[in-house]
Amino acid sequence: MHLAPAARSPQDVPEEVNRRQALIRESARLFREKGYDATTVRDIAGAVGMRSGSPFYHFKNKQEILKAVMEEGLHQGYERSVAALAQASTLQQRFRALVRTHYGILHDEGSEFIAVLLYDWRSLPPEYKQEIIKVKDRYDALWQPTLQDLMQAGLLGANSAHDPAAADDVKVARLLVMGAINFTATWYKQQIEKTQPTQPKGHPTVAALRMDLDALADRTVRFFMRTDPA
């Protein structure tokens, strides 16, 4: 019987991987809060109890951290959506599952990765963009069949009977729906906010609407979906 390898943590994950994950998690939080450019490598190091030069032991440079944050978000989004879809049976349930899950990865506490993707996309170098786009396409593809079915059933978009849901239409529909949801990143305020100094850092115009994510998802689904033409 062999001795177990030394530095291993709870789930048999090398400690080095844990540190890397901690850097990704804290970076996401900081990027979401202050933006990529405004976040210092020293901020990141400090958040995980390192000194300023040490993050570069785990990442080649600051931009690689940004890339890792975005990848993490898309992976989580994909996994959660697949799981949610597996629980859904009706068409409406599938749509709601996708919407609710997307709201989750966008607004759940500790899930700032996708918001960073949306906010700081410009800061990602072109080479990295191409890699992220691949993972993002995989996520977006999860929406396509459901939206396609909704449009063909006349439950989404112009219910004109002329051309039956061209692929192009479905794509635009997805962009508009996901756009509406993504943009909540700028105005939706979490119900349960931590006890933190409340500076006016919300988006323009919007007094916090009292809605949890379930309510927001319901309203969103109801807003976009036509009621069953019974």
Place this chain on the structure above:
Amino acid sequence: MHLAPAARSPQDVPEEVNRRQALIRESARLFREKGYDATTVRDIAGAVGMRSGSPFYHFKNKQEILKAVMEEGLHQGYERSVAALAQASTLQQRFRALVRTHYGILHDEGSEFIAVLLYDWRSLPPEYKQEIIKVKDRYDALWQPTLQDLMQAGLLGANSAHDPAAADDVKVARLLVMGAINFTATWYKQQIEKTQPTQPKGHPTVAALRMDLDALADRTVRFFMRTDPA
């Protein structure tokens, strides 16, 4: 008969104002292209043929330039929308006017102000945020009556007959619709692109869809509006 004051330009505007306007215009272009943080005061100065220290003759600091850019966008948006609404008679026309105008201020060449507002909101200091919010509220308010009427007519949102368009519903509807439109800033590519080095700087996933702003506005209106329940 008095002599006309010396340094005046075409429309009897002091040259100093022109220089200031040039700074705002070029800053908007640069901010939109590279982001506020990534844009240097030296970049801005260079774009209008000044030396690095000179923008501070017109603005107290870099943040004041950002504020001025956002104000300019909201003023233009307001003026254009009022003008467009004045041309519209039917409810559908009013909706389309608002949508089309918003697309214009978001995507027209030389109209990068609102995109900067959306992208770089975080970089604006809290004191300035409050000022901008006031102007933004004025712009948003232009949408409210039209959306209200649409919802009451059952042409927008859940066409359930239960509660007849609460103020809250209209607000959420506006946020979702404007969110969908605003988010096109990340994926819509102008048809006529200037002859510039085409680096892959677009948003993830989206191959450019062949649509001009009129087509995009039409599709958006059709996507959100129920057809007249004739």
Place this chain on the structure above:
DNA sequence: CCTACCGATCGGTAGG
């Protein structure tokens, strides 16, 4: 992963 450090850049200013 730390210590010690560097080169570059950046917003902003004085003084004209």
Place this chain on the structure above:
DNA sequence: CCTACCGATCGGTAGG
């Protein structure tokens, strides 16, 4: 609006 400049900060590295 220019010249000349400064203090601060920042990403990143060498060497252990």
